[in-house]
Every structure is written in C-alpha cells, then in structure tokens.
Amino acid sequence: MIPALVLTFLLTTLSAATPPPVFDTDGHPLYTGVQYHILPAGGGGGLTLACPFGVLQSDHPASLGLPVTFSPALGGGHGRSIDVQIATDLNIEFAAMTICEQSTVWKLGAFDHAAERWFVGTGGVKGSPGRSTARNWFKIVMVSDSQGKWGQGLFKIVFCPSICTGCHVLCKDVGIFVDGDTGNRRLALTDFGPLVVQFRKA
Template sequence: MKTTMLLLSFLLFALSTNPLLAAAQDAVLDSSGERVQTGVDYYVLPAVSGSGGGLTLGPNRNGSNCPLDVVQEQSYGSNGLPLTFTSVNPNEEVVNLITDQNIKFSAATTCVQSTVWKLADFDESVRRSFVTTGGVEGNPGRETLSNWFRIEKYDDDYKLVFCPGVCGVDDFCSVLCGDIGIFVDNGIRRLALSEQPLKVVFKRA
C-alpha cells in the first residue's frame, strides 16, 4: 500500500512539473484520439446516437437569413458543416480544455456577417440566449465577450460552454455563464444556453 501511494505521488508530481505531460492531459481529443488542432477543420457531432446530426447554419428566429444562427442537423449521421477553432492564446496549436476559443464555420454564405460564433442577446420571449454568427475573430476583451466559447469534459465526451474569461484586468465585465444545449424552436434544433448540455465529439473533416 505504501509503495502504491509513493508511486501515485510521484506520477502526480511528474504531471504537475512536466509541461508536455500536462498539455497532453489538457488537450481536447478528436474521435480518433488525436489532439484537436487550431485552424484545422472539424465536425462537431453529437456523442449520443440518435440525438440529431452535426452542426450547421440556419435562419435566425426573426425569419431572416442574416445573420445565420447555429443549428443542429435533424438526421443522425449527417456531419453538418466543418468548423475551426482559434485559441485566445495565439501561439497555441492545440485546442485545450477550458480555454477561450473562437469557433468559425468553414463555409461561404450570402450574408455580409462572418461565420464566427457569438452569443446573441437574451430573448425574453423564450427566456433563452441563442448562438448565432457574425462574431469577431480574435481581439479578446470586453467588446468581444460574446464571441468566445470553451470546451469542457462531460463524462467521457465533451460539452461546449459559454463562460469567457477574456475581460481585461482594467475592465469590469458581467458574464452569464452556461452550457450550450439544444432548444427546439418550430422544429429547428437551435444551439442556446441550456441546463442540459449537448454532449459532443470532434471528428476531423
């Protein structure tokens, strides 16, 4: 027992003092077990079989095509559109857990807005905040709070979270944190802040 405890203590110490080992533990892994890379196309897919398809772009709740909202494909097995991650830390080539990321669809649209995700203003009619597009890539700070998302572990898979930590030290920011889940709106599966997160995996495109 004493030998086991000593070995465990050594392993924990090695992990905490070896940046390469720590980085391997913090990295988000794709469906093949490889580390998710920034700037590389991935599909975000539901981890639970039969719970819809991949993520794509759809009309917003106002019935307008622009800006486009982030929605989930209805049919399981559909990959949706590929997207990329850009870390708040510009030198990071790997997507790490609990690190602010810009998420951007790798797709051309007829809208003048970008395909960078952002959290829209609170919708009083349904008491939800939805994920839409038109965000700004980079430039972390108070003015871009709504454009940053995180990935966290959720059981053996992952979940998307809105809880940006990009506010400058001299700024005062009020942030409403929450998991990203699905809100079914007239048959459209929209991404929104939710008490029930969407469990996801990442598949390299």
Template sequence: MKAALLVLLLSVITTFTNSAPSLEPEPVLDINGKILRTHTTYFVVPVKHGKYEGISLESTGNEKCQLGVVQQLYGGHGSAVALFPVNPKKGVIRVSTDLNIAIFSTHGCDQSTVWQLENYDSKTGKYFIKDGGVEGNPGPQTIRNWFKIEKHGRGYKFVYCPSVCSYCKVICKDVGVYMVNGQRRLALSDVPLVFNFKKEFTS
C-alpha cells in the same frame, strides 16, 4: 565542497522541474485520440446519435441571412468548425480556454461565421447562438464571441463563460439545444449538447 553542493542543487531543481505538472490545461482530443489544432477543421459529432446529428447554420428569421447555429435533422456530420484560441500563437486547442468558433457553411451570405451570443430572447427565455461574431480582439467589445470547451462524460461540451474581460459581468452556462419554430437551435442551457470532434475528411 561548494562545487559539490552546486551540482546537488542543480540536480534537485532539474528533477523537480521535470516532475512538476504542466500549468497548461489538457489538450482537446478528436475521436481518434489526436490533439485538436488551429488551422484545421472538425465536425461536431453528438455522442448520442439519433435523428439529430451535426451542426450547421440556418436562417432563423424572415431574412435569408439572419442565421443561427442549429443541430441538423438527419444531417450527417453537418458543417465543419474551426477553433481559434485567445492566444493566436497557440497551435493546440485546450480545455477551459477562451476561443472563437467559426462554422463553415455555404449559406451565400457576406458576413462572418464566427459564433456570437444573441441578446436575451424574452419570448423563450433563452440566449441563442448566431453567426456574425468577431475573431480575436479579446475584451469587453467582443465578450459575446468567446466560448470554451470542457470535458463531459464520454465527450465534450461547449461552455459560454468568457474570461477575456476581468471586470465584465458574464453568464456562465453550458451550450445545449432548444427547439423553436421547428429548429433545434444552439442556446445557453442547463443541459449541454455532448459531442466529440472528428477531423474533416477523415474516414
């Protein structure tokens, strides 16, 4: 009798476990429905195609290596990005998960291409995104280097709302574009840049 009850209990537990929803957020998919992974590079392709296309790094100041992340004018797919989740052992990129974004650009400057949030710009009232961030090392010292990907309509959007520091006060906003000095710079915004991912070297 006890053996029969044990078998029944194990059967119920197995059935519940197999039917229980996954606790992990859903994976991010590229335009071909493939799961995004680390150690792979992707283009950020805007959902609304027009004269502004992919993203890249451009000089945004008087110095050559003062670089910001911009949306290119008639620039095709722009520069590819690589994504690094907060847990480096995770090979799948998932929505709503803290990650670093590194952009590949031949700008000739000896500095990190990991995204980071600039200090508040009082002239424009914006927080722009630039290079020079730190990969990994989650905590208050790197709070400006963490972004997330969220599903949005027919594509995705970048969001700045890091959760790597439980006691830090952070801004939570979408990443959009703002025109300044003839450049469409990526910045925190109420209107997100909506895009899909395309694996590099994929036709």
C-alpha cells in the same frame, strides 16, 4: 546554472499549469487551422448554420453539418498550429462558404424575451480578446457520467469567457432548444442538459 532539483520543479509546475488537449474521435489532439465536424454524442445530425444568425443541429441524422475551426485567444502566432486545450477561450468559426452576409464566427446573441433564451448565433469577431468581444468566446470542457468518471472523447461547449478581467459574464452550458413553431433545434445556453459532443476531423 539552475540546480537539477529546481529545474525539475519548474518543468513540473509548467506542465501542471498547461491544460490538456481536446481530442477528436480518432484520439488525436484538435489543432488550430484544421477543420472538424461537431457531432452530438447521442446521435442526430451535426451542427449547421441558418441565416441570418442561427447555429442549429441538422434535422438530418446522417448529416455531418458544416465543419468548423477553432482559434484560441492565446494563439501560437505567425500561423503556427497549436493544439486546442480544455477550458480555454476559443473562437469557433464555420469553415464553409455560405450566403450569409455576416461572419460565421460564433457569438452569443441578445436575450430572446419571447423564447426566454440566450441563443448561439454567428456574426462574431475573430480575435481581439477583450470587453467588446466577450460574447465571441466559448470553451470546450470534458464531461463525466453520473459516477463522476470522465467520458472518453466526450465534451460539452460552454459559454464562460475569461478574456475580460472585471467583466460580468454568464457561465452556462450550450444545449439544444427545440423551437415549437419551426421545429428547429437551436443552440442555446442552458442550465439543464448540455449538448454532449465529439469532434471528427473533416
């Protein structure tokens, strides 16, 4: 029999090691298999897809964009829904019918030398965490204000995969890059000003 003191210690340790969940705009945890809209906290349209490979912010302020689903690298298995946790590796996938031929799983594209940016696109592989899929994994992290206080329900998306031991990867926030030629607001890695978002259940 495990002594009560030891059992309490084990439960406390396991609880402390479990990352907190990501919350939607209603204050409920995000769950796998449920569709959500990713909405910029500062206003503007939601996120959408432009074939063949671009993830964009809609130029229509009232648009919610396309819904997405989240699939953690360490899933529940057997179709069991689990909550989406802070700072854990996730696949993000547009959950909508499109005319795009490639998958709608988010993926970090190749470096664009003309724009000098790493753009977020689609065409990724869902699941199979490892070296060959490292570009397909993103994380959701809470954001804080200038005084270090955590915002209520405010998050940012980061690219910093930890599913591949020994891989050399970038660790940067996902922000918005405005294309000077087209005016498109493309998701790209940034060192300055992440895109702060909220999640609304679709």
